[in-house]
Amino acid sequence: TTSKTDKLKMYHSTLDFFDDSFEVHAINRQLSEKDPLTTLIDIGNVIESVKPDRLVIDPITPLGFGFVEQERRRFFYTLDSMLQERNMLTLLVGELVKSELHQSVVSHLSDGIIYMSRGENGSRADHYLEFIKMRGIDPGKRSEITSCKYLYDITSGGFTVYPPIKPEDDFRLEDTRVEAGIPGLDDMLGGGLLKYSSTLIAGRPGTGKKIFGLQFIYHGLENGEPGLIITFEDSPHQLLMDAKRLGWDLETYVNSGMLQFICTNPGNIYPAEHSTRIKNTLENMSSQRVFFDGINNLEMSISDNLKLRAYIHSLTSHLKSRNITSLFTTEVSPSEGPGEEKIDVAFLMDSVVFLHNSRAKNRRYMCIVKSRGTKHKRSVKEYAITEDGIKLRTDTLI
Incomplete structure (x- = not known):
C-alpha cells in the first residue's frame, strides 16, 4: 500500500474481523510513480520475506503513474510474472471508471475483474457489484454471473452481497x-x-x-x-x-x-x-x-x-x-x-x-x-x- 502503516491499521481496527497480525508494507509513492525497477525489487523482497498466502496491493493504479506507456506496460507484465511464480491469491485494488477498464493493462492481466459502483435510487444511494471478467469457471455459470448487477452493503462485519432471488430448478405447479x-x-x-x-x-x-x-x-x-x-x-x-x-x-x-x-x-x-x-x-x-x-x-x-x-x-x-x-x-x-x-x-x-x-x-x-x-x-x-x-x-x- 501507499498509505502509512499506522493509519491503515487504525482504519481497519473499526472492523469486527480486524486482526493486527497481518503484515502491512508501505511503498514509497514517489518511487512507485517514477522508478519501476526499485518498486519491483521492493515488492519482490517483501513477498520473499513474508511468504504470504494472500496478497493485497491497494491501490494498484498509482504504481507506474509517471512512466511512459511502454515502461508502464513492461512494469505490469514483470509484476504479473513475479506474482504468478508465487502460490498465493492476489487482490489488486484500483480506482477506475468503467470505461477505463478495457484500456488498462492490469485488466488484461487479471484473471477476474470485480467492478463496484454507486447509484442513486430516489433519496438513497445504493452500492452495486459486477463481475466483468472471471477466468476458469464454467462458461454457463460465467454467463449467468456476469449478466447481473449485485447489490452489496458494507458494515463493521465487512461486505455482504445480495444475489437476486431466483426460483429453484425444475419446479411445476400441482393441479390440487x-x-x-x-x-x-x-x-x-x-x-x-x-x-x-x-x-x-x-x-x-x-x-x-x-x-x-x-x-x-x-x-x-x-x-x-x-x-x-x-x-x-x-x-x-x-x-x-x-x-x-x-x-x-x-x-x-x-x-x-x-x-x-x-x-x-x-x-x-x-x-x-x-x-x-x-x-x-x-x-x-x-x-x-x-x-x-x-x-x-x-x-x-x-x-x-x-x-x-x-x-x-x-x-x-x-x-x-x-x-x-x-x-x-x-x-x-x-x-x-x-x-x-x-x-x-x-x-x-x-x-x-x-x-x-x-x-x-x-x-x-x-x-x-x-x-x-x-x-x-x-x-x-x-x-x-x-x-x-x-x-x-x-x-x-x-
Missing part, C-alpha cells in the same frame, strides 16, 4: 387445491386456491385485506401448514393482537416455530437484501403459506415500475418453486371500483380478488377478477367482517 380459509370463497374459486399459486387481494382502505391474509395464514396453521407473514406497516405484536381479537391464537404458533414474521420499514428496504432475508427465513423453516401484506409499500424503495414488477415476479416464482402458496395484498385508490381498478402487478398473479366497500349502502362486496387455470365464478358477493373473520353471504348479488 388448498382452502383459503374463508367460507364460500373456495366454492367461488372452483374448489380453493391452486396449490403453490400466488393470489393478490386488492381493495380500498377498510375492506379487510389484512384480515383476509391473517385468516388465510391461520387456516393453514390449524391444518398443520407452517406460515410466514411479511409486513411493512404493522409490527408482529400488533398483528398478533389483531388476530387475537378475532379469536385466532397465533402466538402459540409463533412459540412453536410454525409461524414467523419479517417486519421491515418500507423506507429502509434494499430489495435484494429484503428478498435474501425472505429466502433465508424460508430455508430455515418448512413454510407452506406466505402472507405478504402491502406490496404497494415497495414503491417507496423501488420507484422504477419495471424493477418493481421484476422484483415481485422473481419473488412469486421463487415461492412457487419452494412449494409455497402465497397471498399478497395491495391498496387501490378510493375512486376505483370493480372493473375500474388499475393494479400494475395483477398480471403477475395467478388469482386476483377485488374487495370493494360501498359507503352509500354501508356494505362490502367481493369479486374474483381472475383465477388462472380455474373455472371461477365471476359473480359479485357481499361479505362481512365479523368477530370470527370474513364471511360471505350465500346469495349472489350480481
Whole structure:
C-alpha cells in the first residue's frame, strides 16, 4: 500500500474481523510513480520475506503513474510474472471508471475483474457489484454471473452481497387445491386456491385485506401448514393482537416455530437484501403459506415500475418453486371500483380478488377478477367482517 502503516491499521481496527497480525508494507509513492525497477525489487523482497498466502496491493493504479506507456506496460507484465511464480491469491485494488477498464493493462492481466459502483435510487444511494471478467469457471455459470448487477452493503462485519432471488430448478405447479380459509370463497374459486399459486387481494382502505391474509395464514396453521407473514406497516405484536381479537391464537404458533414474521420499514428496504432475508427465513423453516401484506409499500424503495414488477415476479416464482402458496395484498385508490381498478402487478398473479366497500349502502362486496387455470365464478358477493373473520353471504348479488 501507499498509505502509512499506522493509519491503515487504525482504519481497519473499526472492523469486527480486524486482526493486527497481518503484515502491512508501505511503498514509497514517489518511487512507485517514477522508478519501476526499485518498486519491483521492493515488492519482490517483501513477498520473499513474508511468504504470504494472500496478497493485497491497494491501490494498484498509482504504481507506474509517471512512466511512459511502454515502461508502464513492461512494469505490469514483470509484476504479473513475479506474482504468478508465487502460490498465493492476489487482490489488486484500483480506482477506475468503467470505461477505463478495457484500456488498462492490469485488466488484461487479471484473471477476474470485480467492478463496484454507486447509484442513486430516489433519496438513497445504493452500492452495486459486477463481475466483468472471471477466468476458469464454467462458461454457463460465467454467463449467468456476469449478466447481473449485485447489490452489496458494507458494515463493521465487512461486505455482504445480495444475489437476486431466483426460483429453484425444475419446479411445476400441482393441479390440487388448498382452502383459503374463508367460507364460500373456495366454492367461488372452483374448489380453493391452486396449490403453490400466488393470489393478490386488492381493495380500498377498510375492506379487510389484512384480515383476509391473517385468516388465510391461520387456516393453514390449524391444518398443520407452517406460515410466514411479511409486513411493512404493522409490527408482529400488533398483528398478533389483531388476530387475537378475532379469536385466532397465533402466538402459540409463533412459540412453536410454525409461524414467523419479517417486519421491515418500507423506507429502509434494499430489495435484494429484503428478498435474501425472505429466502433465508424460508430455508430455515418448512413454510407452506406466505402472507405478504402491502406490496404497494415497495414503491417507496423501488420507484422504477419495471424493477418493481421484476422484483415481485422473481419473488412469486421463487415461492412457487419452494412449494409455497402465497397471498399478497395491495391498496387501490378510493375512486376505483370493480372493473375500474388499475393494479400494475395483477398480471403477475395467478388469482386476483377485488374487495370493494360501498359507503352509500354501508356494505362490502367481493369479486374474483381472475383465477388462472380455474373455472371461477365471476359473480359479485357481499361479505362481512365479523368477530370470527370474513364471511360471505350465500346469495349472489350480481
